[in-house]
Amino acid sequence: xxxxxxxxxxxxxxxxxxxxxxxxxxxxxxxxxxxxxxxxxxxxxxxxxxxxxxxxxxxxxxxxxxxxxxxxxxxxxxxxxxxxxxxxxxxxxxxxxxxxxxxxxxxxxxxxxxxxxxxxxxxxxxxxxxxxxxxxxxxxxxxxxxxxxxxxxxxxxxxxxxxxxxxxxxxxxxxxxxxxxxxxxxxxxxxxxxxxxxxxxxxxxxxxxxxxxxxxxxxxxxxxxxxxxxxxxxxxxxxxxxxxxxxxxxxxxxxxxxxxxxxxxxxxxxxxxxxxxxxxxxxxxxxxxxxxxxxxxxxxxxxxxxxxxxxxxxxxxxxxxxxxxxxxxxxxxxxxxxxxxxxxxxxxxxxxxxxxxxxxxxxxxxxxxxxxxxxxxxxxxxxxxxxxxxxxxxx
Numbered sequence: 001x002x003x004x005x006x007x008x009x010x011x012x013x014x015x016x017x018x019x020x021x022x023x024x025x026x027x028x029x030x031x032x033x034x035x036x037x038x039x040x041x042x043x044x045x046x047x048x049x050x051x052x053x054x055x056x057x058x059x060x061x062x063x064x065x066x067x068x069x070x071x072x073x074x075x076x077x078x079x080x081x082x083x084x085x086x087x088x089x090x091x092x093x094x095x096x097x098x099x100x101x102x103x104x105x106x107x108x109x110x111x112x113x114x115x116x117x118x119x120x121x122x123x124x125x126x127x128x129x130x131x132x133x134x135x136x137x138x139x140x141x142x143x144x145x146x147x148x149x150x151x152x153x154x155x156x157x158x159x160x161x162x163x164x165x166x167x168x169x170x171x172x173x174x175x176x177x178x179x180x181x182x183x184x185x186x187x188x189x190x191x192x193x194x195x196x197x198x199x200x201x202x203x204x205x206x207x208x209x210x211x212x213x214x215x216x217x218x219x220x221x222x223x224x225x226x227x228x229x230x231x232x233x234x235x236x237x238x239x240x241x242x243x244x245x246x247x248x249x250x251x252x253x254x255x256x257x258x259x260x261x262x263x264x265x266x267x268x269x270x271x272x273x274x275x276x277x278x279x280x281x282x283x284x285x286x287x288x289x290x291x292x293x294x295x296x297x298x299x300x301x302x303x304x305x306x307x308x309x310x311x312x313x314x315x316x317x318x319x320x321x322x323x324x325x326x327x328x329x330x331x332x333x334x335x336x337x338x339x340x341x342x343x344x345x346x347x348x349x350x351x352x353x354x355x356x357x358x359x360x361x362x363x364x365x366x367x368x369x370x371x372x373x374x375x376x377x378x379x380x381x382x383x384x385x386x387x388x389x390x391x392x393x394x395x
Contacts, residue, residue, distance in 0.1 A: 002317075002318045003318050003367065004318045004319075004320070005318060005319050005320070005360075005364045005367045005368060006320045006357070006359075006360075007319065007320060007321050007354045007355060007356060007360065007364070007368060008320045008321055008322045008353075008355055009203075009296060009355045009356055009357035009360075010152055010153075010155075010180060010203070010296070010297060010322075010353060010355035011322055011355070012202045012203070012208060013202060013203060013204065013205045013357045013358075014205065014357065014359055015205060015206065015207050015246070016205040016250065016253060016358065016359075018249060018253060019205055019206055019207075019246045019249045019250045019253065020246075022245055022246060022248075022249035023207070023242040023243070023245045023246035023249070026044065026047065026241045026242040026245055027242055030043055030044055030047065030241075031044075032044040033238060034047075034048045034238075034239045034241055035228065035230065035238065035239075044239075044241045047241060047244075047245050048068075048239055048241060048244050048245070049063070050245075050248060051068075051244045051245050051247060051248025051249075051251075052066045052068070052244075052248070053248075054247075054248035054249070054251045054252045054255075055199075055212050055247060055248055055251045057251070057252070057255060058182060058183070058187065058251040058252075058254060058255050059178070059182060059187045059188065059189050059197060059199070059214060060187070060188035060189050060190050060191070061189050061214050062217065064217070064232070065189075065214055065215055065216060065217055066212050066213075066214060066215075067212060067213045067214075067215055067231045067232075067234050067235050068210065068211070068212055068231060068235065068239060068240070068244050068247070069210075069211045069212060069213055069235060070209055070210065070211060070240070071200045071201070071202070071208070071209060071210065071211040072101070072103060072177065072179040072198055072199070072200035072203070072211050073103040074211065074213075074224070075177075075179075075198035075199070075200070075211050075212065075213040076101070076103040076104050076107060076175075076177055076198050077103065077107050077224060078213055078221065078223075078224050078234075078235065079146070079175045079196040079198060079213060079221075080094075080104070080107045080108070080111060080144070080146065080175070081107065081110075081111075081222070081224060082221030082222050082223070082224065082234075083143075083144060083173060083196075083219075083221065083222075084111060084114065084116070084222070085222045086220050086221070086222050087143065087173065087219075087220060088111075088116070088143050088144055088173075089115075090114055090115025090116060091115060091116070091117075091141065092116050092117070092141050092142075092143040092144070093116070093117045093118075093119070093139045093141045093142040093143065094108060094111060094116050094117070094118045094119070094142070094143065094144045094145075094146065095118075095119045095121065095134060095137050095138070095142060095144070095145045095146070095147075096108050096118065096119070096120055096121065096145070096146045096147065097120065097121045097122075097123060097129050097147050097148070097158075098120045098121060098122055098123060098336065098340040099123050099127060099129075099148070099151055099153075099336070099337045099340050099341075100146070100147070100148055100177065101148065101152055101177055101179070103177070104146055104148070104177055105120075105336075108120075108146070117139075117141070119137045121133050121134065121137060121147075122340065123340055123341055124341070125341055125342050126156065126288050126289075126290060126291035126341070127151055127154045127156040127287070127288045127291060127337065127340075127341050128156060128158065128159070128291055129147055129158050129159065129163070131159050131162040131163055131166060134147070134163050134166050135166050138166075138170055138172070142170065142172055143172060143173060144172065144173045144174075144175065145163060145166075145167050145172055145173070145174045145175070146174075146175040146176070146177070147160060147163055147176060148176060148177040148178075148179075148180075149176045149177065149178040149180070149181040149187070149192075149197075150178070150180040150181035150184070150185070150293075150294045151180065151337060152179070152180045152337075153299055153324045153335060153337040153338065153353055154287055154288040154291070154293070154297065154299045154337060154338075154341075155180070155288070155293040155294045155296070155297025155298070155299070155355075156288045156291045156292065156293055157181065157185065157291075157292045157293060157294060158176075160176050160192050160194070161191055161192050161193065164176075164192045164193025164194055165193060167193065167194075168193050173195045173196070173219070174193065174194045174195050174196070175194060175195065175196035175197070175198070176192060176194045176196075176197050176198070177197075177198045178197050178198060178199050179198055179199055179200045179203050179211075180203060180294060180297075181294060182199040182203070182204060182251075182254070183199075183203070183204030183205075183250070183251070183254035183257075183258075184204075184254075184263060184266075184294040184295060184296060185258075185263060185294055185295070186258060189214055189216070194214070194216070195215075195216045195219050196213060196214060196215055196216070196219065197213070197214040198211070198212075198213055198214075199211055199212050199213075199214075201243065201246065201247040201250060204250050204251070204254050205250050205253070205254075205357070205358060206243070206246040206247045206249070206250035206251075207242075207243055207246050209240065209243055210240055210243030210244060210246065210247045211247070212247065215234065221234055223235065223236060225237075257358065262358070263295045264295070266295040266296050266356055266358075267295035267296075269356060269360065269362060269365055270295060270296055270297070270298055270354075270356055272362075272365055273298065273354060273356075273365040273368055273369065274286055274298045274300070274354075276365070276369040277300060277368075277369065277372055277373070278300075280369065280372070280373040281302065281372065281373050281376050281377075283302070283303040283304065284300055284301060284302050284303070285300070285301045285303075286298065286299070286300055286301075287299040287300065287301055287338060287341065287343070287351060288341070295356075296355050296356040296357065297353065297354070297355050297356075298353070298354045298355075299324075299338070299351055299352070299353050299354075300351065300352055300354065301343070301347050301350050301351040302350050302351070302352065302376055303347065303350055304350070304380060304383055304385050304386040304389065305350045305376060305379055305380065305383070306349060306350065306379075307323040307349050307350050307351055307352055308323055308349075309379060310352060310375065310376065310379060311323055311352065313375045313378070313379060314371055314372070314375055317371050317375065318367075318371075319367065319368055319371050319372075321352050321353065321354050321355075321368075322352070322353050322355075323335070323349075323351065323352060323353065324337070324338070324351070324353055334348035334349050335348045335349075335351070338351055354368070
């Protein structure tokens with residue numbers, strides 16, 4: 001059988017065995033509805049509340065401030081639209097960045113259609129938002145700032161604590177999408193100073209279809225949909241108990257992993273892979289080199305290569321990577337993140353994202369270092385532009 005190595009963990013992560021074991025009983029004997037008051041219901045209710053504590057501990061929150069959702073997209077939408085109609089109204093001003101996940105960007109565009117004014121902040125060549133730009137964008141009618149904690153394509157960690165201070169000084173609500181940060185770097189909602197924070201299970205080795213939104217005590221949200229009084233009337237619907245239990249287990253494992261220095265070890269493996277590619281392949285550049293990044297992510301531009309062609313060629317050899325955000329796969333337009341950083345459309349399309357997970361090993365990195373230079377060379381041999389460039393250099 002062909003060996004397969006998965007380096008696309010920013011798209012989704014495999015469920016860890018410990019997480020699978022924790023959730024397994026809730027597909028069978030522990031089947032009760034967590035809202036029922038009998039024995040079966042109270043057993044599952046206890047499991048949900050334990051998971052709430054585990055998630056809260058991962059981000060330095062109180063359990064009562066955790067709302068379980070179906071994932072990052074719902075969390076981001078609940079944050080933005082939950083504020084709209086109550087604390088946020090038509091005519092109010094929202095500040096966000098040009099590099100946000102589409103769950104935030106498209107929600108912001110919808111807020112514009114509903115009458116809000118939205119400022120989309122630019123980033124520098126390293127993919128960083130400047131806190132001074134946030135401060136300069138403030139208006140009398142600014143009510144919300146939403147800036148992600150870590151970018152899903154480049155891994156760059158934004159100065160959210162500084163932005164949180166600006167929001168607090170101006171008495172403005174602050175939301176951060178921490179989907180790509182939680183479980184990879186320490187996250188503390190108190191240090192960040194945010195009112196709302198989004199995380200997603202399938203980015204930290206829990207299953208797809210579960211996530212959480214941190215809602216600071218005193219923050220009033222209008223529900224996105226209506227039904228029962230689940231999640232303290234903030235998110236109606238019978239709880240996804242297996243998914244919630246899994247998210248709790250994954251959060252606890254992530255907290256222990258961070259305490260053991262897991263992030264530092266992962267960063268060393270990422271850097272080894274990154275430097276190995278730079279040393280072995282000519283005309284490559286690490287996007288966001290030198291910027292603070294989560295430890296698992298590397299975005300690399302391979303000049304005169306079509307990124308999608310390289311992804312397919314590597315996959316045929318057993319290596320899974322991506323050109324960027326999984327939710328934008330197949331898009332004709334180049335990455336909005338990379339072009340916002342100043343890359344040309346051609347270089348944005350020539351960029352690949354390598355993202356490690358807790359299951360990846362040094363052998364996986366070695367496998368990638370064997371395949372990438374060989375595959376890039378083969379594709380460039382077929383490129384008239386590359387051949388013309390080499391002919392010009394040789395003459």
